[in-house]
Amino acid sequence: MAIVFQRPKSLAEVNMHYCPGCTHGIIHRLIAETIDELEIEGKTVGIAPVGCSVRAYDYFNCDMVQAAHGRAPAVATGLKRARPDNIIFTYQGDGDLAAIGMAETVHAATRGENITVIFVNNAIYGMTGGQMAPTSLPGQVTQTSPYGRDVRAAGYPIRVCELLSTLDGVTLAQRVAVDCVKNVRIAKKAIKKAFENQVNGLGYSIVEVISSCPTNWGLAPNEALEWLRGNMLPYYPLGVYKDLSIDKSTDKSAEGGM
Amino acid sequence: MAEKVLMKGNEALAEAAICAGCRHFFGYPITPQTELAAYMAKVMPKIGGTYLQAESEIAAINMVLGASAAGVRAMTSSSSPGISLKSEGISYMAGSDLPGLIINVQRGGPGLGGIQPSQSDYWQATKATGHGDFQILVFAPSTIQEMIDLVFTAFDLGDKYRMPAMILLDGMLGQMMEPVVLPEKGKISLTEKPWAADGHGFKRQHNIINSLYLDPALLERTNIQRFERYAAIKETEQRCEEYCTEDADLVVVAFGASSRICRNAIVAARAQGIKAGILRPITLWPFPTDAILQLAQTAKAFLAVEMSMGQMVEDVKLAVNGAKPVRFYGRTGGIIPSPSEVLEQIKTIAGGM
Amino acid sequence: MRPDLNLLLAGFGGQGLLFGGKVVAYSGLIEGREISWLPSYGPEMRGGTANCSVCISDEPIGSPLVLTPNALIVMNLPSLDKFIDTVVPGGIVIIDSTMISKKVNRSDVSVFYVPATKLCEDNDLKGLANIVLIGKLFKSLAHCSEEALDKAIIKSVPASKKDLIDLNRRALKLGIDFE
Numbered sequence: 001m002a003i004v005f006q007r008p009k010s011l012a013e014v015n016m017h018y019c020p021g022c023t024h025g026i027i028h029r030l031i032a033e034t035i036d037e038l039e040i041e042g043k044t045v046g047i048a049p050v051g052c053s054v055r056a057y058d059y060f061n062c063d064m065v066q067a068a069h070g071r072a073p074a075v076a077t078g079l080k081r082a083r084p085d086n087i088i089f090t091y092q093g094d095g096d097l098a099a100i101g102m103a104e105t106v107h108a109a110t111r112g113e114n115i116t117v118i119f120v121n122n123a124i125y126g127m128t129g130g131q132m133a134p135t136s137l138p139g140q141v142t143q144t145s146p147y148g149r150d151v152r153a154a155g156y157p158i159r160v161c162e163l164l165s166t167l168d169g170v171t172l173a174q175r176v177a178v179d180c181v182k183n184v185r186i187a188k189k190a191i192k193k194a195f196e197n198q199v200n201g202l203g204y205s206i207v208e209v210i211s212s213c214p215t216n217w218g219l220a221p222n223e224a225l226e227w228l229r230g231n232m233l234p235y236y237p238l239g240v241y242k243d244l245s246i247d248k249s250t251d252k253s254a255e256g257g258m
Numbered sequence: 259m260a261e262k263v264l265m266k267g268n269e270a271l272a273e274a275a276i277c278a279g280c281r282h283f284f285g286y287p288i289t290p291q292t293e294l295a296a297y298m299a300k301v302m303p304k305i306g307g308t309y310l311q312a313e314s315e316i317a318a319i320n321m322v323l324g325a326s327a328a329g330v331r332a333m334t335s336s337s338s339p340g341i342s343l344k345s346e347g348i349s350y351m352a353g354s355d356l357p358g359l360i361i362n363v364q365r366g367g368p369g370l371g372g373i374q375p376s377q378s379d380y381w382q383a384t385k386a387t388g389h390g391d392f393q394i395l396v397f398a399p400s401t402i403q404e405m406i407d408l409v410f411t412a413f414d415l416g417d418k419y420r421m422p423a424m425i426l427l428d429g430m431l432g433q434m435m436e437p438v439v440l441p442e443k444g445k446i447s448l449t450e451k452p453w454a455a456d457g458h459g460f461k462r463q464h465n466i467i468n469s470l471y472l473d474p475a476l477l478e479r480t481n482i483q484r485f486e487r488y489a490a491i492k493e494t495e496q497r498c499e500e501y502c503t504e505d506a507d508l509v510v511v512a513f514g515a516s517s518r519i520c521r522n523a524i525v526a527a528r529a530q531g532i533k534a535g536i537l538r539p540i541t542l543w544p545f546p547t548d549a550i551l552q553l554a555q556t557a558k559a560f561l562a563v564e565m566s567m568g569q570m571v572e573d574v575k576l577a578v579n580g581a582k583p584v585r586f587y588g589r590t591g592g593i594i595p596s597p598s599e600v601l602e603q604i605k606t607i608a609g610g611m
Numbered sequence: 612m613r614p615d616l617n618l619l620l621a622g623f624g625g626q627g628l629l630f631g632g633k634v635v636a637y638s639g640l641i642e643g644r645e646i647s648w649l650p651s652y653g654p655e656m657r658g659g660t661a662n663c664s665v666c667i668s669d670e671p672i673g674s675p676l677v678l679t680p681n682a683l684i685v686m687n688l689p690s691l692d693k694f695i696d697t698v699v700p701g702g703i704v705i706i707d708s709t710m711i712s713k714k715v716n717r718s719d720v721s722v723f724y725v726p727a728t729k730l731c732e733d734n735d736l737k738g739l740a741n742i743v744l745i746g747k748l749f750k751s752l753a754h755c756s757e758e759a760l761d762k763a764i765i766k767s768v769p770a771s772k773k774d775l776i777d778l779n780r781r782a783l784k785l786g787i788d789f790e
Contacts (some may be wrong), residue, residue, distance in 0.1 A: 043457035045328070048468075057466045063455035065327045066468040068350050071320040074312065078324020078332065079455070081308040082282055086328070086457045104320070107313035264636060264648065264766075290652055373652070434675050435633070435648035437640050522673035596678050 008032035010041040010061045017055060021214040021221025024052060026178045027120060027187075028059055031089070034192045035062065038199060044087040045079050047072045051093035052126040070101025073108035076115045087198055089116040095125045098134040098158050105164075112169030112203040116194045119160060122211040123232060130216030134158045137235055142216075157235065161208050165242035171197055172205035173241040177233065179212070179225045186238075193245060202248045210236055262437040267427065268293035268335075270402045270438055271361055272301070274409035275333055277441045279448055280359070281307035282332040284321035286314060286340060289373045290429035291363035294335045315340040319347030319360070326351065326358040327467045329454030331413055335361035337429075338379050339370060341387075348422055349388025353469030355453075355484075357416035359409070360394075360424045363432035366592035374592025375429035375515055378566035383426050384543045384573070391481045393488050395423035395495075396542040398513040402436040408540075410441070415495065417449040419487060426542060428565065430515045430594060491544055498546035499538045500553075502528060506535030508608055509553050511574050512563040513539045515594065520563050522597035523604060532608045542570070550577035558611045560584045563600055565593070613642070615669070616754045619677045620741075621662035621694055622686025622710070627741035630767065631684070632663035634745055634779075637763035638755040639667035647675035660689055667754060682752060684744045686710050686727075705747050707740055723747055730785050739782035746786020 007013065011032035018024045035041050041062050048056040050069035057064035067075040072090035080088045097105050097119050108115065124142055125131040131144040135157045139148040149157075165173040172194055176187035187209060194205035210232050212224040219227055265273070272294045275283070283298040295311070302309035308325075312318035318334045325332035336344060341362045351358055364379050366372040383396045397412055399405040405427065412423035458464045471477035502524055503509055512520040517538040527534040537553060539546045550560075559582055562571035571586040578584050587603045589595040618635060620628040629650050639646040649664040664677035681702040685691045688711050698704055700719040709728035725747050727740035736743075742764075749760055764779045 042459040042461075045455045045457060047324075054470060057468055061464050063458055063465045064467070065324065065455050066354075066466070066470055067323075068320065068346055071316065071323075071347070074317040074320035075324035075327070077310070077317075078282070078284065078321035078326070079328045080324075081310065081321070082325040082328035082330040082332070083456050103313050104317050107317065262640060264633070264640060264646075429652065430649065430676065433650055433652050435636065436672075436675075437646060518672070519674040519676075521671075525673070594674075594676055597674055 008036045010035040010044075012059050012061050014058055016059055018052065019215045021212065021224060022052070023178045023209075023211040024120065026184060027118065027209050027211065028056070030184070030188045030191050031091070031118060032060065033188065034195050037192065038195055040087045040195070040199065043085060044089070047075050047079070047088070047090040049090065049092040049096040051096050053091055053093060053120065054127065056091050070096050070099070071104055072096065073101065073104040073113070073115070073117065077108055077111070077113050080113060080115055084114075087116070087195065089118060089195070091118045092120070093126070094119070094121045094123065094133045094135040098160055106167070109164050109204050109206070110167045110169040112171070114198055114201055114203050116198050117204070117206040118191065118194070119206055119208045120211045121160070121208055121236065122213040123157070124213050124216045126213050126216055135160075137231055159236060161206070161241040164206060169204055170206070170242055171203040171244045171248060174243070175208040175210065175236060175238050175241065177210040177228065177238055179210070179228050183238070197245050200249060201252065202245055210238070260439045260442070262439055264435045265402060265438050266293055266435050267402050267405055267432045268363065269297045270406050271335070271409060271425065272297035273440060274406040275359065275413075276301060276305070276307070277443055278331065278410045278413045279446045280331040280333050280413065281305070282322075282325040282330055283308065284310050284312050284318040284325070284332070284334050286312050286318050286336065288337045288340045290365060290432050291335050291337045291361065293432070294361065294363070315343035316346060319344040322358045323347055323351050323354070323356060326356045327354070327455045329451040329456045331359075331448070333359035333361065335363065337363045337365050338367050338376070341379060341382065345382075345388040348394065349390050349392065350469050351422045352388065352392035352394060353390060354467050355420040356422070356467065357413070357420055358422045359412050359416065360422060362424060362426050364426065364428040366590065372592040373429065375565060375594060376590065376592055377428055377514060377516060377564050378569065378590060379426065380542065380564070380566060380569035383424055384545070387424070392484065393543055394421060395419070395491070397423065397425050398539060398542050399425065399427060399431065400514050400517045400538060402431070402434070403438045405431070406438055406441065410446075417451070419491060420453075426514070428515050495541060496544045496546040496548055497540035498549050499540060500549070501536045501538070503535035503537060503553055505533055506553075506556075507533045507558045507611055508535070508561060508604060509557040510534060510536045510561045510563055510600070510604070511539065511550065511570070512536060513542060513570065516563050516565050519595055519597050520600050523600035526597065526601050527604045527608070530605070532604060534604050534608070539570070545573045545577065547573075547577040550574060551579070554578045554581040557582060559607055561603060561607055562586050563595065563603075564588045565595065566590050612669070613644070613754055614752065616665065616667040616682060616752065617677045617680050618665040618682040618684070618748070619662060619680040619694060620665070620684045621660065621690035622707075624661040626661070626686045627738065628661050628686065629663050631741035631745050632665045634742070634760075634763045634767045635665045635748070635754075636667070637766045638759045641759040641762050641766070642755055644669055645672050647672040649675040660687070662690065682748060684748060686740065686744070688713060691715075703748075703751050705744050705751070707744060709740070721751065723751060725786065725789050727786065730789065731782065734781065734785060736778055736782050736785070739778060742779050742782035743786035743789070746783040747789060750787045
């Protein structure tokens, strides 16, 4: 009988520690499928962040580096500059990428570092137990916004793809979700493109994945996905915010032909 | 012999690092180390290396971490306030057993402090370059030639022991020029780094560079093993230079710029019949405890001279272990002590022995 | 045997004091002696006061910071006021008298008033007053051979500005010949 579905080779055969209903597992799988399909496991180095996915280094079979909170883009820069032929990806949550690591994020993007950034936005700090994130929605109740995020005191959520798409160094900025099969397929395509861009030397690509956190949102997994669709997607519209992949590959082949 | 050239300390450090095989420099501008970065910016692009001006000191040290994780020789340089920012990354490097060279051209502190020479980051360098149980190698050159030599040593020992290494100098040594002989290019043998995260190529198990240990027993075991390595380093890597110590009643202990000033004072003291000598630590970690303890058998007193409120003096006291009195003289805030001030201290102490 | 030199050059930023110091340092290096060169640094680089310490000796240099010079070259009044009392008895003081009209009130040092800036203006050597004063230093101290000083000029001038070598030589001669 033909095998039609199995664990990607670059995804380690271990049980993940993620909570039931968490979408990290799906996103890990999409990355691993991409690594397999592009046949780059042997030259890929992933960077685990601080946050729920801190132990991502145990879940991929490629070489992995664990970075300090927010510093993954800087670590990625070092890895990539040292070994330009390797494929470097960071896997970061919203606190890591958009709060403590915002400077590293913006500057790696504006330098056009030829790296791939997978940004998991679930509007909350998961690992520390549900505190307000830079992407928590106005009015969202968290442990540290117990009366709902008051934008007069805590400011507004950051829309990362919109922000980064203003930078000349960015090649691809796309926001996707993994709440349903259709969106998972779109997410897979985006992640694959983000890796392909790097393989083709096209520069900085970021895929923002709108994700759920049933545990810290206090919702059952299916309710969490409903909440995501009803609250997060209106604030964080899905779509491609910037894509120079085609323009840049045309430029590149033109250069090559000269 | 190769021709002697005049070189600024900061530039000599940069050239030495390049000669030692470093092709990856990540930094952020700060006085008084900027010539080092400027030299790298000029040379690295011409030799296929990387000079990258990072968005912050924090980013710069994490870029060093990344490049070092990939298995290459990488470095950063800064001055005191910038080193504070790098301390996070240095701790992660130590916890991940990664080498990497950090240069601190010290200036007066705390806070923004000043920009004139200082040695007030001794504690930071030797005791607490970041959070957690760890040490880094710390070297304190006193001439520009020695800076060049110690860049090689720092890279070599850092690779050998898989730990960060710091060259601790100050604005005076960074800014001054002296004649130096540059090392011959292409005469280095780099250590194999089978642990590097440089792509497994399906030829080995995948490597993980990590400082996270959620199991306390495993973290304790890892720390104990690291400290066993530190113990071996303390046994074998202590370095110092002694001058006029054989018959010295008074031994001055000073490193870097202040050791040069003390040398003048020692010469003057000897001319006045005072039996003074100097022990100059070259490694600040490991501290040359053994040599000091040895001198404690023959000397009557010790005097630590520093450009700080008194930091290294504590390690001198620990080494002497109460056997002989240990005095301190220092200037701080960017003031360089004069040889005559030190001579006065020597005379006062000698008078009371 | 040549004398030890503990030279302090002081004046405004932009008067070429650091370059002048480098020429003197190279003159010692070329004769195989121990030398050091230490600039002041910081905001004063940008137009304020600047100074530079140069030591030449047959012994290893201890402190490169010259606190008690045996030779002082000054190119502005604030520097003369600041450093004149630090010169050791028997030392020499060389003053750009175009820039400083004040006279030194010490009898235990040899003072030379050289209108270096004016000499340069008269001889189309603008900006080389520093080198004129070094010519005078050489004439009064003979801290190195004339050949070493010439080589030092060649060493110090950047490779991209070779045409400046002859101008520097002429400025040096103006200082040596000035009585």
